[in-house]
Amino acid sequence: MDKKVIQVYTQPAGGWGALKSVAQQILEHGNPAKGARTLLSANQPDGFDCPGCAWPDADHTSTFEFCENGAKAVAAESTARRATPDLFADYTVTQLAEKTDHWLEAQGRLTHPLAYDRVSDKYLPVSWDTAFELIAMHLRALPTPDDAIFYTSGRTSNEAAFLYQLFVREFGTNNFPDCSNMCHEPSGYAMREAIGTGKGTVLLADFQKADAILIFGQNPGTNHPRMLGELRAAAKRGAAIMSFNPLRERGLEKFQNPQDMSEMLGGKVTSISSDYFQLNIGGDLAAVKGMIKCVLEADIVAQANAQPRVIDVAFIAEHTANFDAFAADVLAESWDVIINESGLDRAQIQGAADSYMAAGKVIACWGMGITQHKHSVATIQMILNLLLLRGNIGRPGAGPCPVRGHSNVQGDRTMGINERPKRAFLERLGKAFDFTPPLAHGHDTVSAIQAMLDSPDKVFFAMGGNFATATPDTPLTHRALQNCALTVHVTTKLNRSHLVCGREALILPCLGRTEIDIQASGPQAVTVEDSMSMVHLSSGINPPASADLLSEPMIVARLAMATLGEKSKTDWMGMVADYDRIRDKIALVFDEFADFNARVKVPGGFHLRNSAGEREWLTASGKANFYAHPVPTDLPIHQARELRDSPVFNLATMRSHDQYNTTIYGLNDRYRGVFGERRVLFIHAEDIAAIGMQVGDWVDIESLSDDGLRRQVKRFMLVEYNIPRGCLAAYFPETNGLVPLSSFADYARTPTSKSIPVILHPHQAAHE
Ligand SMILES: Nc1nc2c(c(=O)[nH]1)N[C@H]1C(S)=C(S)[C@@H](COP(=O)(O)OP(=O)(O)OC[C@H]3O[C@@H](n4cnc5c(=O)[nH]c(N)nc54)[C@H](O)[C@@H]3O)O[C@H]1N2
Ligand SMILES: Nc1nc2c(c(=O)[nH]1)N[C@H]1C(S)=C(S)[C@@H](COP(=O)(O)OP(=O)(O)OC[C@H]3O[C@@H](n4cnc5c(=O)[nH]c(N)nc54)[C@H](O)[C@@H]3O)O[C@H]1N2
Numbered sequence: 001m002d003k004k005v006i007q008v009y010t011q012p013a014g015g016w017g018a019l020k021s022v023a024q025q026i027l028e029h030g031n032p033a034k035g036a037r038t039l040l041s042a043n044q045p046d047g048f049d050c051p052g053c054a055w056p057d058a059d060h061t062s063t064f065e066f067c068e069n070g071a072k073a074v075a076a077e078s079t080a081r082r083a084t085p086d087l088f089a090d091y092t093v094t095q096l097a098e099k100t101d102h103w104l105e106a107q108g109r110l111t112h113p114l115a116y117d118r119v120s121d122k123y124l125p126v127s128w129d130t131a132f133e134l135i136a137m138h139l140r141a142l143p144t145p146d147d148a149i150f151y152t153s154g155r156t157s158n159e160a161a162f163l164y165q166l167f168v169r170e171f172g173t174n175n176f177p178d179c180s181n182m183c184h185e186p187s188g189y190a191m192r193e194a195i196g197t198g199k200g201t202v203l204l205a206d207f208q209k210a211d212a213i214l215i216f217g218q219n220p221g222t223n224h225p226r227m228l229g230e231l232r233a234a235a236k237r238g239a240a241i242m243s244f245n246p247l248r249e250r251g252l253e254k255f256q257n258p259q260d261m262s263e264m265l266g267g268k269v270t271s272i273s274s275d276y277f278q279l280n281i282g283g284d285l286a287a288v289k290g291m292i293k294c295v296l297e298a299d300i301v302a303q304a305n306a307q308p309r310v311i312d313v314a315f316i317a318e319h320t321a322n323f324d325a326f327a328a329d330v331l332a333e334s335w336d337v338i339i340n341e342s343g344l345d346r347a348q349i350q351g352a353a354d355s356y357m358a359a360g361k362v363i364a365c366w367g368m369g370i371t372q373h374k375h376s377v378a379t380i381q382m383i384l385n386l387l388l389l390r391g392n393i394g395r396p397g398a399g400p401c402p403v404r405g406h407s408n409v410q411g412d413r414t415m416g417i418n419e420r421p422k423r424a425f426l427e428r429l430g431k432a433f434d435f436t437p438p439l440a441h442g443h444d445t446v447s448a449i450q451a452m453l454d455s456p457d458k459v460f461f462a463m464g465g466n467f468a469t470a471t472p473d474t475p476l477t478h479r480a481l482q483n484c485a486l487t488v489h490v491t492t493k494l495n496r497s498h499l500v501c502g503r504e505a506l507i508l509p510c511l512g513r514t515e516i517d518i519q520a521s522g523p524q525a526v527t528v529e530d531s532m533s534m535v536h537l538s539s540g541i542n543p544p545a546s547a548d549l550l551s552e553p554m555i556v557a558r559l560a561m562a563t564l565g566e567k568s569k570t571d572w573m574g575m576v577a578d579y580d581r582i583r584d585k586i587a588l589v590f591d592e593f594a595d596f597n598a599r600v601k602v603p604g605g606f607h608l609r610n611s612a613g614e615r616e617w618l619t620a621s622g623k624a625n626f627y628a629h630p631v632p633t634d635l636p637i638h639q640a641r642e643l644r645d646s647p648v649f650n651l652a653t654m655r656s657h658d659q660y661n662t663t664i665y666g667l668n669d670r671y672r673g674v675f676g677e678r679r680v681l682f683i684h685a686e687d688i689a690a691i692g693m694q695v696g697d698w699v700d701i702e703s704l705s706d707d708g709l710r711r712q713v714k715r716f717m718l719v720e721y722n723i724p725r726g727c728l729a730a731y732f733p734e735t736n737g738l739v740p741l742s743s744f745a746d747y748a749r750t751p752t753s754k755s756i757p758v759i760l761h762p763h764q765a766a767h768e
């Protein structure tokens, strides 16, 4: 399996390859019967929510919707392997840190709370009471609560997230960096300004009605495989599917549905994209602005010829603001700039605009290819502009659809995991729990790292995730964590963050979503919110991986009691005894959760109201706002190219098919034809020749930034790929060390992991 092979992948996405991969996962993780039973409970009304991605499923009541990568996530959590204290007796932390991420993950589920012992450089078992006392002691000793940082990854349930934010605010800070800060933060920011809600407006049913679906910077074949079912159905009924992506992605081209036996046995394949636009990395704003220019020009022609208008004049007049200034800006934009920056030619942009204009109802989806750039907020607002032009928001079959990552990342935000909370929310929270929440805004991910670098002795607490590996500027981030007085990780499995210790460090193992959670009143269910604002129950079905695990809500409650003591008027244990009581409190704080317990118990759950979906615009102007944005021509990549004669490339870091963020399941990326190797660099054949190298050569990658630091990652193999010249792609997290901490999206502060200016050197071994 680990033999390195690079070959062009000619099969469709899905198909037999996907079925084979699921069977392998189930076998690799131990008990096949249990594995299969666990899979069959995913996304069932009485089962658990798949811990994979946030794509919704039809009413949450359908029979198991097949998903290869969901299966990997489920199998990884319900593995029979265990990382017991024996493992930690055998290895020092220094030795563990030398292992690969893949190896760490493969040790299986953690079974006991562990405390780092600096003298032996080992993690030793510790009691839960001792662990909570240690954290409480550290937190209480801080000069100010703002010296503590509380990270959240997006798998945490609504109930755990709600208790967590309550505890942290009762403690006294809004320091809530979370994985959203590296992910869809720009989507929320851009949409709140433009249409008054931070969430997408479309539902699954809209995919069945859309005439055109635009997909920007997203790779559903790997990251949201169940979305391919929707796209396949849309393609089959003749909807236009337009993909904008520098790379040819197999899942956007051809799909064979493993759920459809006649398709599988008959060898039938569905073509997904009707048009594929291979634009430059970071070229989306230019491409969409070009499309808008075509629409406006067509509208001018229509008016001159007394034909029906191309834009939705009535919608624009009634529902939007700033149209005239925006249209003037677009019409004045130069085609040369649009073509240069997008990397598409005029005919391609006209073609995309024609398909857009031909469609009555249009959905626009986007992923990390849009959000992880300096100009991501502007790009998203340009996509919203395109939709608004023809009234494509707030009616069936149309709307924006940011496709979220983690299975409950959207819910965590809804529950108040937010470093910039609204005042009205804080007031409600304070009233419901009889305390005064802190008002000052807290740290996001980038500023949290900077704060830990700038002043030592902070406390870093992580509710899940892999902060040391998922964040930018790896060596700096490691130093930031090592500067802390205490680092704590609530987690299911061992990962690198646990090995980058503060002066003291704790690993607190928790129940996973597939496991039965029994509290004082009996078995508990939690709730999650998917990417389309559907809230539903999730109940585990497997016995816990170890008798010593606690649920995340219980960990928060016990930590709160240990830290806050008599100061807190909250009945922590009462809430944890019966999660219905947590949900009653959630209903008290958020209007849209009124009658939460009753509504969520209906199979399929319920939909949270989306104001923009109903054409109510909660913006300052009371309307949906058009935003004019110039096509950027002075980004870090432009600046770096200006300064050098030799080729400077724009590098996008992305996911392989065999990983879930920092969790590496295997070394293959089937749809891109890469097997047994992750240190690869996708590059255009002519660029390989231009730097005087050959396919299969090894290079070191150096990123360019103006902060004077030299950042390099070593030993990547050149792989010829269908990608525009000047653009490169490689996997994260191996390349995170190239992303400068100081390089992030305007306004939203998302690290620019999809556009890193780099130069290539022939590989030099470290000792040379
Ligand atoms: N199996 C699996 N599922 C996952 C995850 C996982 O790691 N594994 N991660 C989850 C999470 S947290 C998230 S956020 C999502 C991420 O899902 P995606 O958004 O699909 O994430 P990526 O793989 O990072 O990159 C997406 C695409 O962006 C393209 N791209 C790069 N630069 C540009 C650009 O400038 N413009 C355009 N138009 N495209 C560009 C890349 O070629 C790639 O196809 O998936 C979630 N689901
Ligand atoms: N260069 C680059 N960097 C990126 C990205 C990129 O595209 N390029 N993508 C960014 C994105 S979109 C995201 S969302 C972040 C992801 O950042 P994170 O959310 O921090 O990282 P993950 O790898 O998803 O976290 C995986 C860990 O979560 C823990 N875990 C799993 N399940 C549970 C659970 O039920 N409870 C608890 N407590 N812990 C659990 C396990 O220990 C596992 O190792 O990375 C970002 N970083």
Ligand SMILES: [Mo]
Binding pocket: 179, 182, 183, 184, 404, 405, 406
């Ligand atoms: Mo994400």
